[in-house]
Amino acid sequence: MGYPNDLLASRSIIKHGSFALIAPEGLVNNVVPGFEDCRVSILASPKLGSSFVDYIITMSKTGRTTKGFGGYGIETFVYCIEGKIKVTVKDKEHIIEGGGYVYCPPNESMNLENINENDSKIFLYKQKYQPLEGHEPWLVVSSIKDQPELDYDDMTNVKIIDFLPKDIAFDMNFHILTFYPGACHPFVETHVQEHGAYLLQGEGVYNLDNQWIPVKKNDYIWFGPYVPQCCYGVGRENLSYIYSKDCNRDVLL
Known part of the structure; x- marks a missing residue:
């Protein structure tokens, strides 16, 4: 971004354990193993006080994950804000575009790949699933249009x-x-x-x-x-x- 042309300032407000407002201008790229050619910004995490982790990710034309995201008791969710991505769960491919989403249960993991001609932007989530005896969540693939x-x-x-x-x-x-x-x-x-x-x-x-x-x-x-x-x-x-x-x-x- 080069040299600043004004005083450094931010609209972001961080109150650990209480609330946070994070403005996009202050986001940085976090190197996360398993994400290739992606700009990953970790938003909420236990370090802030949350029980889950939220990410905002821009996937370049060749952006993808190289290992499963979630599983082993961790449930995951991805929402496509813009673009087009392929979500693979148990070797089955699901294509979602803007407004599309996938919930992946805690016994499975998902892999993501940008299949758009340009960047795709996604909102990603993970959380430790709290089991309930006699009940198991299942894979959900849908769109807000539906x-x-x-x-x-x-x-x-x-x-x-x-x-x-x-x-x-x-x-x-x-x-x-x-x-x-x-x-x-x-x-x-x-x-x-x-x-x-x-x-x-x-x-x-x-x-x-x-x-x-x-x-x-x-x-x-x-x-x-x-x-x-x-x-x-x-x-x-x-x-x-x-x-x-x-x-x-x-x-x-």
Whole structure:
């Protein structure tokens, strides 16, 4: 990037164990074994306080993984933001494009390959699966184009898309939440679940631990457990973000 032409500054805010806003301008490339010709930025991790790991990855034309991602008790999820990638699980290939996604259960791993003519951009996730006796999650391959967009908490100006089946075998889910300009959460949420959210579109102001923070497309937010949170959509277009949520399990002691 060369010499700076202004004072060094950042919109990022890091509160270890509580919340984080990570602006894209400060992301660096992390060398991760098994990822070839990919620009990998690790967003949330246990070093921040999260129980999962989120990545934003730009795969070059020859970008791919060279060993399985996940498995051995680790569940994984990949969402294609733009481009076209091939996801291989148990020697079966699945092609996903913008809006497509794959959930891989903890007993399997996935391999990724960019098959787009140019770069592809993906949001990647991994977490240690919390087993539940008598229940096993399964491979899910789909697209947001195939899932209904529903009113969120009976509000017609806030929409939600659920990614995974409503089945107790899954200990997490992914969603896309969309706020029309001027729309907001119905109340300030305070809950045991944590989230990792990547902003896909628009602008907003987010309340994180009672601090109002401007956010916009390509920002990443990590919300720790019990952190008060809510947002308003502002600007001329809808505010949308993809986010994870742990669910369907009691608290371990």
